[in-house]
Amino acid sequence: MSASRSLVIAPSLLAADFARLGEEVAAIERAGADWLHLDIMDGHFVPNISFGPAVVKALRPHSKLFFDVHLMISPVDLYIQPFADAGADLIALHVEAGPHLHRSLQLIKSLGKQAGVVLNPATPPESIAHVLDLIDLVLVMTVNPGFGGQKFIAGQLPKIAQLRQMIDQSGHGIRLEIDGGITPATAGAVVAAGADTLVAGTAVFAAADYAAAISDIRKAAR
């Protein structure tokens, strides 16, 4: 990774203890997390339901962390404003989440938020070629979305490398985030392929020591 791009570790709240969300967010902030990744699942776009804007809003005053909100919702447009109002710093949506990706991204930017696009394992890198001027982040799924604790799909590594090239050629300062199955065993390969931002759910929140878990991922990424 070049010196200009610092590594961001974004623990996913999906793997936290939902009965103690406020404490979990405080603990992960103390443990050295850079961002908080918030997985929003609608039971339609993905076969699971997590939590909505009211939970994001309730957590917002308790944390200074950058809120990286991953919307797994379709159709998504109706929910962009509620998550912006709830305190998201970045809102990422899937290429398949609505009929007009460009328009949805324009809406996120018009609300003063950073915008991200998410690629499912089967979604090609070319699908974002004409929105690079509108986005702050590309998120590559290295599992099929819907659940934490799944196995990392190594077949996504060439796609990560291809997106790194597209981003560098675009000249836009777009972050390249990876989500799914990130552990100290997989972090090195994704960063070598060009990633600069790593989501980790189970690998952090299932650990007894959150700070050690984050630091193990950081070390593996070097």
Ligand code: DX5
């Ligand atoms: C899956 C979510 C992920 C999930 C990752 O749909 O987008 O953010 O929490 O969990 P792990 O790190 O356990 O694979």
Ligand code: ZN
């Ligand atoms: Zn996610």
